[in-house]
Amino acid sequence: MRRFLLNIGFALTVLPALHGVGWAQGILRIGMTIADIPLTTGQTDNGGEGQRFMGYTVYDALINWDLTSATKPSGLVPGLALSWGLDPNDPTKTKWIFKLRPNVKFHDGSTFTADAVVWNFDKLLKPDSPQYDQRQSAQGKSRIPAIASYRVIEPLTLEITTKEPDATLPYQLTFILMSSPANWEKLGRSWDAVAKSPSGTGPWKLASWVPRERAELVPNPDYWDKPRIPKLDKMILFPLPEVNARVAALRSGQVDWIEAPSPDAVKSLTEAGFKIVTNVYPHNWTWHFSRIDGSPWNDIRVRKAANLAIDREGMKELLAGLMVPEQGFLTPGHPWLGHPTFKLEYKPEEAKRLMKEAGFTPEKPLVTKVLISPSGSGQMQPLSMNELIQQNLADVGIKVEFETVEWNQLINIWRAGARDPSARGATAINFTYFILDPFTALIRHLQCNLAPPNGTNWGYYCDPEMDNLFDQVRNAFNPEEQAAILSKIHEKYVNEALFLMVTHDVNARAMSPKVKGFVQAQNWFQNFSSITMAP
C-alpha cells in the first residue's frame, strides 16, 4: 500500500516536473477589443493589445518585461539575451554587447542564435534584404530609432551600435520580437505563409488561426523559462470590438474573459458573479498644453490653477471607480516618481487665487479652446470626463470651449502639432499616453528637437534645462543613476505643471470566477502562463 501511495505521489508531482509541464488545466476563451487577429508573423499590429496577445505569447524579445508582480511597476528582465552592456573598450559609448541565451529553440525546432537576431533586424530595417517585410517594418522600425548597425561577434554574442550614446536602448529592444529564419525559409520565403504557421520562441504556439474569427494558442512545453510554461490546455482569442457584444458574450458564457468592459456594465457584471480585475498601468489621460507664443498655458499660475481645479475623486465616481487619480505624470509608486513638491489636489480656492494673480476670475474668465475626441483608443469616456473638467475649470475662471473631432483626426492633429492650422487655434489637446519607458513616458513629449514634424512634442515645449536632463538620461548607463535623473525630470513635470494631469486608466478586464491564477501586472502586456480554469 505504501509503495502504491508513493507511486501515485511520484506520478502526481515528479513526472510533470520532469517534462516541464504542469497539469494542463482547461481552455480559456478571451474576447479582445480589437477587430481582427493581430499580425502573427512577429511584429504585431493592433497596438498594445496586439503585442499583449500575439507578441509576448508566441515570441520573445532580447529583453522582456517582468510581468510577475501586480504590486510594483514592471522592470526589465533578460529575455533571449542573458546579459547586456556597453563594450568596455569603446570610448564612444555607442557599442553594446549582448550575450544571448543558449539552447533556445524556435517552435519549428531551429536554434536561436545571434544570426537570427541580425536576420530579424534586417527584416525591419533593410528594405533590400530578402526577408524585409513592409508590414512588420511599419510596426517595428519606429521602436528602435537608436540603432545604427549590428553584427554577429560569436554565435551567441551580438554587437549593436547606436547612432549616439543612448542608455534607453534596452527599453527599445523590448518591442522587437524574434521570429524564426528557418521557418521563413521552409515556408518558401513567404510572410503570408509564415502568418498561417508562425514560429517564435515564446511560451505559446499558434495552433490555428482564422482571420477576424479566432486564434488558438497552445502551450510550448519546451519553453526555456520553465515557470512560464502555460498551465492551460489552450487559450482562444476572439476579436469582439463592440463593448456590448463583449459583455453579452461573457454573460452568455461564450467567452470566459473580456478586455475593457464599459464602466456602466461593471456593477451588473459584479452582481452576476463575474470578477472585475484592475490595476494601475503605464497609461495617463492628460491635456497636452500648447506652449507656442500666445498660449495661456505659458503662465505657470494658469497651469497650476487648472491642475488644482480638477475634482479627480468626483471623476472616479463618474467612472464607477475605474480610474486612479493622478498624483503625477507617472503612476503612483513608480520608481521614477521622485518627490514633487506641487501636489495634484482638489483646491479650487487656491486655484482661484492663482487665476486672480494671473488676471482672471470666474466673472472675467480666461477663454480658450481645447481639442477633444468623442471616443478613441485609451481615451476612456472623453466626453463626460471633459465636461466635468470644463465645469471645474469654469469655477476657477477658465472658460473652455471644446473642438470635438473624430479620434483618427485627433491623431493627425496631434502629429501635426499645435502650430498647424489643423489645430484650429486650440491651446490644448486631450490625449492619452502610453508611458512605459523613458522615451514614451517622458522624453518624446517635451524634447526640443522632437517638435513636429520630427516627433510628437505637440505643444512645441522647449526648455534647455529639460533637454539637458534628457541628454543625461541617454548617457546614464547605470540603472540607478538613470532612475535618479528620470525622477528629476518627473519632478519638473509635476512642479511646473507641464500637463493637465488627470487620471490613469486601470486596464479593466472582466472574467468568469472560473479563471484562476491571473496576476495583473502593472503593464500593457500580461503573462497568461499562470492561469488555470476551475472545473
Place this chain on the structure above:
Amino acid sequence: MAVGVSIVCFLLAHIAPGDPLTAIMPIDATAEQQAQMRAAYGFDRPLPIQYGIWLWKVLHGDLGNSIATGRPVVSEVTKAVGNSLILAAVATLIGFGLGTFFGFVAGYFRGGLLDRLASVVSILGVSVPNYWLGMVMVIVFSALLGWLPSTGAGPGGSTEWRPDLDHLRYMILPALTMSAIPMGIIARTVRALVADILSQDFVQALRAKGMRELAVFKHVVRNAAPTALAVMGLQLGYLLGGSILIETVFAWPGTGFLLNTAIFQRDLPLLQGTILVLALFFVTLNLIVDVLQSAIDPRIQRG
C-alpha cells in the same frame, strides 16, 4: 451608373477624416517613416491617379488588399456579403411574413381592436431603435435565460454561416431584431393597401355577385402583392447595407460589421471595396424587383 457609383465610393472613403496609416503604424511614428509608408502604399499620389489605378484593378476583378490585414478585399467582402445576405434574407422573410399578417389583419378589421393591436405592433417595429432591441434581446435570451448565443455566426466564433442547427441558433436573435423594421413598414403599407382595395368598387361588385370571402381575399392579395413585394425588395436592399448597428451588436460577420471595422481602421481599400459591392448589389436588387413587379402586375408593363 456603375462609374458614378465607383467615383462616389472612392471619394467617400477618401473624404472621411483620418489617416489609413493609423492602422499599420504606431501613432508616434516619425514623419519620415510615415512618408515612406505613404509612398509604399501609393497614398502620396494625386487622387485622380489613385482613382484610375483603383478603377483599373476593379475592372479586372481586383479590389486590392486590405491595409490593416494585407488580405485581398474580394475574399473579405465575398465572405461578408454571404453572411449579410443570409441574415438579411431571413430577416426580410420574417418581416414580410409577420408584416403582411399584421397588415391584412389590421386592414380587414380596420377600426377594431385587432386593427389597433396590429397597428401598435407595427408602429413599435418601426419606432424602436433596433440596436436597442438587439441589446434587450441579448440581455433576456442570452444573459438571463441562457437560451441563445449572443455573438458570432456559429460555434467557436465561426465567421461563416452554415445551414445546420448549431449555426441557426446564432442567427435567431439578429434575424428577429433585424426583422422589426421591415415588419413594421410592410405591416403599415399592407394595412393601407388592404383598406384602400377593400373600399374599391370592384370589391363591392365581387361581393354583390355573391363571391365567397376567401375568393375576395385572393383578389385583394393579388392587388396588394406588387406594392408589398416592391417594399420587401427595398427593405432587403436596406438591410444588406444598413445593418451596421445590428451586425456590430451581435458581432455578426457581415458587410455591416466589416464596414464598421474598415471605418474605424481607416482601411481605405476595404472601405471602398465594401461600399462598391453593396452599392452595385443595391442597384441590381432594384432592377430585379422592377422586373418581378412588372411580371406580377401587367399594368406596370403597359405603363
